[in-house]
Amino acid sequence: MQITVNGTRHRVDADPAMPLLWVLRDVLGLTGTKYGCGTGLCGACTVHVAGRAVAACQLPVGKVSAEVTTIEGLAAGPVQDAWIAHQVAQCGYCQPGHVMAAAALLARTDSPTDAEIDAAMAGHICRCGTGPRIRAAIHHAARQLREG
Amino acid sequence: MVRLTPYVEIDGETITVIVPRAEMGQGVQTTLAALVAEEMDLDWGSFSVAHGAPSRSYANGALLVAGLPFAAYRETRLTRWAAGAMRVTGRLMGMQITGGSTSTRDAYLRMRRAGAAARAMLVAAAARRLGQPPETLRTQDGAVVAPDGTRLPYAALAAAAAKQRPPRRPRLKPSRDWRLLGRALPRPDMADKVHGRTRYAGDIRAEGMLFATVRMCPHFGGTLRGVDAGPALAIPGVVKVVEIGAGVGVIARDTWTAMRAARALAPDWGPASGPADTDAAFGAIAAAFDRRPTVTLGRRGDVEAALGAEKPIEAEYRVPYLAHATMEPMTATALYGDGRLTLWAGTQAPLLARERAARAVGLKPRDVTLHVTPMGGGFGRRAEFDFSDQAARLARAVPGRPVCLAWSRAEDMSHDFYRPAMIARLRGQAGASGPAALSLDIAGPSVLAEQARRVVGYVPPGPDKMLLEGAFDQPYAIADFRARGYRADIGIPVGSWRSVGYSHNTFFLESFLDEIAAAAGLDPVEMRLNLMRGESARAAKVLERAAEIAGWGTPPPPGHARGVAFCWSFGAPTAQVVEICRTEAGIRLERLCCAMDVGRALDPGIVEAQIVSGALFGLSAAIYGEITLAGGAVEQANFDSSRELRLGQLPAIETCILQSGGKPAGVGEPATPPAAPALANALFALTGERHRRLPLHHAVRFA
Structure with a gap:
């Protein structure tokens, strides 16, 4: 295979x-x-x-x-930068999954609404409660993408 | 490599700050490294941070202090004396434990002194080399600087500095000169976590590695009579089936094969001692009320006489067992061979983990090398040793081959050391300005007794503070008061779960105060302020701030309602207001406002993250959290039967960090306790229905 x-x-x-x-x-x-x-x-x-x-x-x-x-191969870019700018991760275990989902979302749209972000992240759990910073980081990354 | 103090190592050009506390996500490695770096005048980002080897010199004194049966808001000479004595005991017991929101409190002086001592040694070495008095030298960005501008980098001074005698009481920098502390610093672990480079204990990879999982007896206190390894060995890639205590381990060439093979087994489980189902567990907890109380604390006045004067308000509350459900199920990696064991584990108690693993495989602790890895969540779960012991035993079965153990989610959920289920029976007498008398009777398993028995082999003497913390120690002036705890040994393992006793007792007390306020026609915030103003101005200020941000004084929009709760835990008085609203999809969490007095915020960014984290952890548990039993086994196996709040359900969160000065408080836990009662009180305000049982989703539909 x-x-x-x-x-x-x-x-x-x-x-x-x-x-x-x-x-x-x-x-x-x-x-x-x-x-x-x-x-x-x-x-x-x-x-x-x-x-x-x-x-x-x-x-x-x-x-x-x-x-x-995979997260190792995801080209460095606005998503990871925004995650670092917002100091999103706590334990960090769920973050590669969140980052991958956010990158896929932002590849579809560079101006996601809160509802679109909720939908894209509905299948994800973070037990550390980083959700509010995840949302902020996605908006931040979207802004970076729009402004090129 | 040169070691200047137990916390500072210099190897060539590399300066390493040792932070002997476990990183579970709470940012402890950042803040504790900053304590050392501040005193040493190191540039942030110019040094590395390591957990270091297990050692008695890293024992946690503050943890034992937190266990003393005194209300934290009243510090007297007696409590200070007892605290000093406990610090010594803690060191003797070698408790290098991360927990109880104590890391920063314990390290605040100690690690600054370590940094200041290292700096003094480097300055002394420079003074000698330059032939100048040390008072004329200053330090900046990792170097000693002479009056003429000559710079001697620390790396060049390290060897000579190590020969200097460390000063016993080095002078600490006044806080007005701080450059790192008090600022939100970028976490050194952030980039690796975001890029997926962080190696948790289950991410260790090595040549010849095997992968394992376990299947332990599903019935608490049960045993393994035997198992036919055949069905597992028939699966290609399975290397070995190993009986380990009350369960089986399967070693294979990959985790998937190990997990499949473990499921294929039909172990013969022996008799169990735990309860058959949830009702039996609650029945046994309720039965504890018929015995004498295990502990009585906070007694003031004559509560029986006061309650007997008129018919009191009475209520019974219940909370369920709760799992930690860390995102990373239990993992550990081990290599056994030539009379030695190397262990990689995310553990909150490395000294004990090493000792236990050594015992599990018949070695001396000195023959065990333990690497403490970052943890994919802790919340108290990784203060236990079952998973690291199992990895050691499995590695012994295949000497010379590294074994990476990963539990399945189902195994993790059904073999936790749970937050205990509890029942509270409360009686109160409402006066004109609030509760004139209050009696709290609280029954349930004792985390202190069970954890102590597991860890040190006996239950320490003295009152069981954890059973009643949050119930007896709050800053409320109530003339006739009493809190009684009734220990119930149920046979379901219990352990520390973020905020421990406060997690349930705050729900009981703060919900019941709300009942009294409603009965007396008082505003819940005003009533609490009246009770606390004479006891603690700090507490009152925190509550006032939370109410202010939440707009408590103005009526909420139609279909909205607010609830308030307060708790003083881990040194941090904390108040929360939760606002909810009615929608077609159900009750929506609209806003959560939290004010916390942390004494001193060493890193406001991390403090804010911990407040949000703690509050959401509390809300998720209040709404969905529950572990139930049927047929003697846990019913929840995954995130479908045990739900968590998802991003779209989270309330907007506003935090207010107050700094009344003095020492920094613990911040990892205090935001958890008020979340459940603030939400339940908001539900009462919205619907008029009082919710006395958790989780709330059984009675309320949430959006």
Whole structure:
């Protein structure tokens, strides 16, 4: 089996039913994508497949047919900068997933409304309560994108 | 490498500040490093921060002080004497623990002194080298500067400085000269967290690594009689099935295979000692009221006589068991071989974790190297040792191979050390200006007793303050008062959960005060202010500020209502006003205003983050949080049966950080306790219905 992750093609020797999450973490050693629930309920394992935010714990590696981007491969840009400017992370465990979801949202629109942000983040949980700063950081990043 | 004090190391050009407290997200590594850097005149960002090795010299004295049965707002000579004695005991017991919102309080003097001592040693070394008196030298941006402008970087002085005798009482910088403390500093851990580079204990990767998970007996106090390893071993990639105490561990070539194999097993579980279901647990808690109280605190006047004068207001409140549900389920990585164990764990108590892991695999603590990793959430859960012990045992089963242990979410939710369920029976007499008499009887499992038994093997003598904290120690002048605690041993493991006893007792007391205010026709803010003004001006000011930001004096818009609550915990008087509104989708959290007097805000950005964090943690638990039992096992397994507030449900949050001076208070926990009663009181104001049981979502539809 072959998959492309962060621009690199990998030959993977794994059960095709194995969720992409565990291929990334345990086979390829890309540990920035986190396990939080294993059932697509928390968003900690969010990656991009063909640019769309996907829960890697719900996607069997055998079904991956497009290029995968993980937090390690996400091009540095306004989203991460805004996260740092707003000092969003506390424990930080859920943040790669939040950052990936925010990046996917902002790739679709550079002026998301609060309702659009709520919808994009509805599948994510942060137990540290960083939500208000996440919202502020997304608006901040959107502003940066609009102003180029 | 040169060590100037236990907190400052210089290796070549690299200066490292050791922060022996665990980073769970609360920002402790930032603030504690700033204490040292401030005194040393280090540039922010010019040095690295490390947790350091477990050591007795990093024991936490403030944690034991917080356990004393005195109201924190009254500091007397007796409490100060007892606090001093406890500090010594804590060191002897080697409690290098992160918890109880004590890190900053404990480090405030100690780490500044460490920084000042290191600076004095560097200056003395420079004075010698330059042949000039030390008084003529100053320090700036990591260097000693002579009057003629000559700069000697610390790195160049380190070896000579290490030979200097550290001053016993180095002079500390006056706070007016602070450049780092008192400012919101960029966290050194931020960029790595945002870019996914932070290595939690489950992210350690090494050559030849194996991956493991555990499946422990689902019934509390139960055992493993035996297990047929066959179904697991039949799955390709499974390396080993290991019996570990009351459960099984599976080691495989990846975590997914280990988790699948663990599910494929049909272990033969032995008899359990825990209750069969939630009703049985509550029944056993209620039965504790029939016994003598374990502890009575805050007794004033004659409460029975006062309550007997007229028919009192009576109410019974209940709160459920709660899981910590850290975003990172329990993880630890271990490597065993050649009579040594290397352990990577996110632990709030490294000395004890090392000792316990050593015992688990028959080694001496000195044969165990423990690397404390960042934690994907703690909230008290990672003050326990089950997961690190398991990693050690699993690694012993495959010597020479590193083993990365990861629990499934279901395992994490069903094998926690829970915030205990509690029942409170309250009686009060409303006078013209509020409660004339108040009696609180509170029953439930004792976190203190169970945690102490697990950690040190015995229950320390003295009153069980945790059972009643938040009930007896609040700054309210009530003439006839008494709080009684009834310990109930239920058999469901309990432990520290963010704000511990305050998390339930504040709900009881602050909701019931609201009932009394309603019965007496008093404004809930005014009534509290009248009760607290003579007791604590700090407390009154905090409540006034919260009410002011919330616009308490002006009526809320139609369909909106507000509720208020107060709690003095961990050194920080805290008041919250929650505003809710009725919508077609249900009750919406509109705003939460929180005022907290932190004494001194060493990093206002981190303090603000902790206030928001604590308040949302409290709200989420109040609305959804619950662990229930059926068939002797926990019913919740994941974030569908155990819900959390999502981004779209969060209220707008406004914070006001007050600084009345003196020492910094703990800030990680104090915002949690008032959230539940402020919300329940707002619901009463909106609907006229009093909610005496949590979680609220059973009775209220939330948007």
